[in-house]
Amino acid sequence: MTRFGYVMATYFAAMGVAVASIVPVPVKLLWNASASTPVGLYDLTAQNGLKVGDLVAVRPPKPLADFMVGRGYIGRGVPLLKAVAALPGQQVCRVGRIVTVDGVRLGEAQDRDRRGRILPVWKGCRPIAPDQIFLMNPSVRDSLDGRYFGPLSRASVIGRATPLYTDTHSDGHFVWRGLLADRPMPSFPNMPMETSHAADR
Secondary structure, X not given: OOHHHHHHHHHHHXXXXXXXXXXXXXXXXXXXXXXXXXXXXXXXXXXXXXXXXOEEEEOOOHHHHHHHHHHOOOOOOOOEEEEXXXXXXXXXXXXXXXXXXXXXXXXXXXXXXXXXXXXXXXXXXXXXXXXXXXXXXXXXXXXXXXXXXXXEEHHHEEEEEEEEEEEOOOOOOOEEOHHHOOOOOOOOOOOOOOOOOOOOO
């Protein structure tokens, strides 16, 4: 763990009692270091009633995890944060580099990652099965998501992710959100913010 990681772990452990006094349900926290979604702290809750556009934490299946770890995209056991782009009953297509859901274009896949390595490709149209989900961050062109690995098992979803303390504008300015919006900001003088420098996000 990095020096910053130790500081964050200590800080949030210390504030655990305060969080528990505000939030009436068990809290699971996740620190996201990848810029495909705002860097920061997220609250994980049950995935019941997921909707398109919801942000979820997902544990990639072993073959995908092995590929991503081998490429240096993520560390072993690190979950991904991705947006729900399609749910059961919808149809996802990838034709060439174009990805669509129910005929609506969501974005494009890249041929290679930032280091020039070839990225996975799937082709054609697939209906999302009852036990599947399609995840994609359309606003981030180099996000490593469903545009490369297609639909995933719903069982891989850990929970819905809600931002608590994030750097929304990627300018180093972290803001509390939701129930903790009025809490004072922690100060870490001379403590650089470390984010993922993986080839893709």
